[in-house]
Amino acid sequence: MIEFIHPTLFFFIAAALLPFLKGTTRKIVLLGAPLLAFFGLLMSIEGTHGVLSSMGQEFILGRVDKLSLVFGYVFTIAALIGLVYSLHVERDGEHMAALLYAGSSLGAVFAGDLFTLFIFWEIMAFTSVFLVWFRGSESAAVGIRYLMVHTFGGVALLGGIAIYVANGGGIAFDALPHTGLGPTLILIGFLINAAVPPFHAWLPDAYPESTIPGIVFMAAFTTKTAVYVLVRGFPGTEILVPLGVTMALYGVVYAVLENDIRRLLAYHIISQVGYMVAAVGMGTDLALNGAVSHAYAHILYKGLLMMGMSSVVFMTGRKKLTELGGLYKTMPITFSLYMIGGFAISAFPLFSGFVTKSMVISAAIEIHRPAVSLLLTLASAGTFLHTGLKLPYYVFFAKDAGIVAKDPPPNMIAGMALAAFMCVFIGVWPEFLYKSLPFAADYHPYTGDHVVGALLMLLFTALGFFMLLKKLDPEPTISVDTDWFYRKAVPGFMWLVNKPIAAYEERVTGFYKKGIIAPGVWVSKFSEYLDLLIIDPLVNATAAVHLFWVSYCRKFDVRVIDGMVNAVGRGVFGGGWFSNIFEKYIVYGLINVVGYMNHVGARIFKRLQTGSVHNYAMIIIVGAFILANIYILFRDQLPSNLIVWKWGLG
Amino acid sequence: MKEEVPYTESVAGQKSKATTPLGKFYEGIFENPETLRKVKKGFYITLGVLSVGDIFVHRHHAVFFWDHIPAFMGAYGLISTILIIVISKYIGHALLMKKEDYYD
Numbered sequence: 128m129i130e131f132i133h134p135t136l137f138f139f140i141a142a143a144l145l146p147f148l149k150g151t152t153r154k155i156v157l158l159g160a161p162l163l164a165f166f167g168l169l170m171s172i173e174g175t176h177g178v179l180s181s182m183g184q185e186f187i188l189g190r191v192d193k194l195s196l197v198f199g200y201v202f203t204i205a206a207l208i209g210l211v212y213s214l215h216v217e218r219d220g221e222h223m224a225a226l227l228y229a230g231s232s233l234g235a236v237f238a239g240d241l242f243t244l245f246i247f248w249e250i251m252a253f254t255s256v257f258l259v260w261f262r263g264s265e266s267a268a269v270g271i272r273y274l275m276v277h278t279f280g281g282v283a284l285l286g287g288i289a290i291y292v293a294n295g296g297g298i299a300f301d302a303l304p305h306t307g308l309g310p311t312l313i314l315i316g317f318l319i320n321a322a323v324p325p326f327h328a329w330l331p332d333a334y335p336e337s338t339i340p341g342i343v344f345m346a347a348f349t350t351k352t353a354v355y356v357l358v359r360g361f362p363g364t365e366i367l368v369p370l371g372v373t374m375a376l377y378g379v380v381y382a383v384l385e386n387d388i389r390r391l392l393a394y395h396i397i398s399q400v401g402y403m404v405a406a407v408g409m410g411t412d413l414a415l416n417g418a419v420s421h422a423y424a425h426i427l428y429k430g431l432l433m434m435g436m437s438s439v440v441f442m443t444g445r446k447k448l449t450e451l452g453g454l455y456k457t458m459p460i461t462f463s464l465y466m467i468g469g470f471a472i473s474a475f476p477l478f479s480g481f482v483t484k485s486m487v488i489s490a491a492i493e494i495h496r497p498a499v500s501l502l503l504t505l506a507s508a509g510t511f512l513h514t515g516l517k518l519p520y521y522v523f524f525a526k527d528a529g530i531v532a533k534d535p536p537p538n539m540i541a542g543m544a545l546a547a548f549m550c551v552f553i554g555v556w557p558e559f560l561y562k563s564l565p566f567a568a569d570y571h572p573y574t575g576d577h578v579v580g581a582l583l584m585l586l587f588t589a590l591g592f593f594m595l596l597k598k599l600d601p602e603p604t605i606s607v608d609t610d611w612f613y614r615k616a617v618p619g620f621m622w623l624v625n626k627p628i629a630a631y632e633e634r635v636t637g638f639y640k641k642g643i644i645a646p647g648v649w650v651s652k653f654s655e656y657l658d659l660l661i662i663d664p665l666v667n668a669t670a671a672v673h674l675f676w677v678s679y680c681r682k683f684d685v686r687v688i689d690g691m692v693n694a695v696g697r698g699v700f701g702g703g704w705f706s707n708i709f710e711k712y713i714v715y716g717l718i719n720v721v722g723y724m725n726h727v728g729a730r731i732f733k734r735l736q737t738g739s740v741h742n743y744a745m746i747i748i749v750g751a752f753i754l755a756n757i758y759i760l761f762r763d764q765l766p767s768n769l770i771v772w773k774w775g776l777g
Numbered sequence: 778m779k780e781e782v783p784y785t786e787s788v789a790g791q792k793s794k795a796t797t798p799l800g801k802f803y804e805g806i807f808e809n810p811e812t813l814r815k816v817k818k819g820f821y822i823t824l825g826v827l828s829v830g831d832i833f834v835h836r837h838h839a840v841f842f843w844d845h846i847p848a849f850m851g852a853y854g855l856i857s858t859i860l861i862i863v864i865s866k867y868i869g870h871a872l873l874m875k876k877e878d879y880y881d
Contacts, residue, residue, distance in 0.1 A: 379861055379865070380861070380864070380865040380868060380869075381865075381873075383861060383862060383865035383866060383869065384865060384866070384869040384873060384874055453792070453793050454793070455800070455803050455807065456793050456794060456795035456800045456803065456804050457793045457794075457795065457796065457800060458800075459795070459797060459799040459800040459802075459803050460797075460799060462803070463799070489838070492838065492840050492841070493838075493840075495840065497841050500841075501853075504850075504853065504857070505853075505857040505860070505861070508853075508854045508857035508858055508861065509857070509858075509861045512858055512861060512862075524807065527792050527793055528793075529792055529793060530793060531793065532793070533796070533797075534797070574837050575834045575835055575837075576834050576835065576836050576837055576838075576844075577837075579827060579830065579831050579834050579850075580831075580850040581850070582827055583827050583828065583831060583848055583850040583851035583854065584850040584851065584853065584854035585854065586820070586823060586824055586827065586851070586854075587824065587850075587851040587852070587853075587854035587855040587858070588854040588855070588857065588858045589820075590820075590824065590855060591854070591855045591857075591858030591859050591862075592858060594859075595858070595859065595862050598862055598863075598866060599862060602874065603877060604869075604874040604875060604876065604877065605874070605875055605876075605877050605879060605880075606869060606873040606874050606875070607872075607873050607875055607879070608873075614880055615879075615880065
């Protein structure tokens with residue numbers, strides 16, 4: 128009985144096979160990987176699997192418990208949805224990057240120790256960046272910025288792990304202490320991937336620039352892996368509550384200003400992950416369940432929203448609210464499915480967001496945090512305002528932009544439909560999700576006050592939206608974010624390079640001059656004297672010998688070789704005179720004789736050519752007579768010599 | 778590395794038309810002023826019913842004082858929306874929003 132098959136295995140094997148496959152086989156492998164991984168997880172037994180012992184440490188590849196399993200389920204489902212959505216893509220590289228990215232996220236989720244976690248953490252960054260780079264040449268800079276931030280986060284994580292382990296913490300990855308340099312650096316590494324301000328700017332910078340289907344994977348894995356490791360490593364860390372609430376509001380503010388449809392959704396990832404981070408900070412069982420379930424629901428509805436807007440970008444080639452409008456008529460299926468995602472993220476009753484987000488807010492109320500509960504409710508009004516109202520209004524309604532579009536290809540619709548089904552399914556049957564939650568907390572979302580309260584809040588938000596519609600008109604601008612510091616503050620960096628670092632470098636150069644160059648001067652002086660006393664006389668002696676040899680050679684040349692050459696030259700000249708005489712008198716004479724003989728012969732033959740038939744007949748008869756005589760005379764010799772005789776007449 | 782080519786192109790100044798049955802169904806709702814008026818009316822009625830009905834809803838976990846105020850969530854949602862829009866737009870225009878070629 129196999130207790131656990133690591134889901135990463137299916138994804139990595141599929142990625143390795145992909146370049147060798149074509150057509151239907153390729154599609155089967157693409158969809159088979161997440162499906163097999165999912166069923167593998169369903170049948171796995173909780174416990175610790177895949178332990179590698181090395182250097183006195185235990186590296187755990189497969190720590191299977193309820194917490195890792197629930198993330199494993201939703202990651203494999205998200206990968207399946209994303210792969211269905213991207214099935215029409217023919218470039219192997221994109222699928223390989225997506226498979227490796229999804230697989231390494233699962234690797235990070237099931238990692239039982241900090242080093243295994245770090246390795247999969249890094250693979251995630253270096254595979255997901257290709258989903259940005261495959262967009263085209265203009266995404267190169269974005270990808271580099273994305274990679275730089277994640278490399279910084281990875282270094283913080285690795286440094287933190289090293290310090291933590293060196294201080295005797297051990298490499299096992301469980302709840303970490305809230306104090307000390309090591310855990311703090313690890314936390315910073317986690318927070319960078321969770322896109323917590325001010326480390327968040329990589330997300331809205333890179334995600335909207337990724338490929339059409341790539342963003343579906345991007346939206347699912349990186350931030351949610353970060354939520355998982357926060358739940359695992361830092362439950363109840365107080366600082367996470369204000370950070371999470373800030374995130375929730377931060378995304379909302381930027382979403383008001385944003386004109387790029389996929390960037391608007393990217394800012395709402397930050398907002399939604401804020402709920403989860405705040406819940407992790409609260410640390411109660413209900414709050415942690417809320418963080419996990421909200422991550423679960425979020426992956427599905429955010430994937431759906433991203434797929435919807437990616438379809439719009441794919442079909443119209445436009446991505447700005449100011450350039451879109453009136454698409455509900457031509458892309459009605461996309462519109463309908465998008466709205467399901469919009470209702471889910473806005474936490475409408477009967478949709479998935481309602482059964483998960485209300486859990487986080489209830490957890491805040493349960494531990495008497497009125498400010499947290501009110502601010503998170505405010506952010507959720509903002510969520511509905513943007514993703515449920517503003518975005519669909521300006522994309523699908525508003526001013527008709529006259530775009531001749533149609534719904535996307537069937538596989539893209541299927542991907543969206545799959546996600547939409549899950550959004551409604553979890554909303555209608557929350558027990559399906561609740562029973563796989565890791566902590567013991569009883570929660571009932573469908574109570575009268577929850578439902579009525581949620582509906583009141585949402586519908587009055589809609590009222591406010593239509594009241595202030597004019598103010599919300601999108602503007603063709605971009606909004607600066609904390610990435611300004613590394614995109615625009617380069618002059619400041621150059622000052623740093625030119626002033627303090629250059630001054631430091633000058634000191635180093637000064638030391639170099641005194642300590643290394645000056646002794647070097649003495650060494651060179653010494654070698655100068657050595658030169659003068661020993662090497663120069665030697666060189667001079669050699670030169671004198673050489674000079675004598677050269678003059679001797681020259682004399683030999685002038686007297687012996689030149690003389691020989693002259694003698695040969697004279698001999699040749701004499702021979703030339705003789706051959707001249709020979710040519711003139713003998714060769715030319717012979718030629719003249721032959722010419723004259725020809726002339727005489729021609730005159731004789733001219734006589735014979737009389738033109739009279741009887742003369743010719745005479746000659747023929749005489750000739751025939753002579754031939755007959757020759758034949759009779761030499762008859763005995765002929766048979767052996769004459770080929771005509773032998774084959775023709777014989 | 779080539780950008781995906783969109784399947785369709787747009788024609789400026791031309792109104793789009795529904796071609797699929799679902800599109801035509803939506804067109805029948807959203808392009809008809811009569812239907813839209815009914816939807817609006819229904820929306821306001823729902824707001825009223827929910828606000829009044831909230832008085833009678835049993836509070837399971839009334840923790841804070843505002844949990845007892847009827848239709849508090851409605852008022853809070855409306856105020857939140859207005860605050861979000863006004864404050865965000867203010868911050869945006871004052872500080873954050875730049876021309877699209879700002880980084881180029």
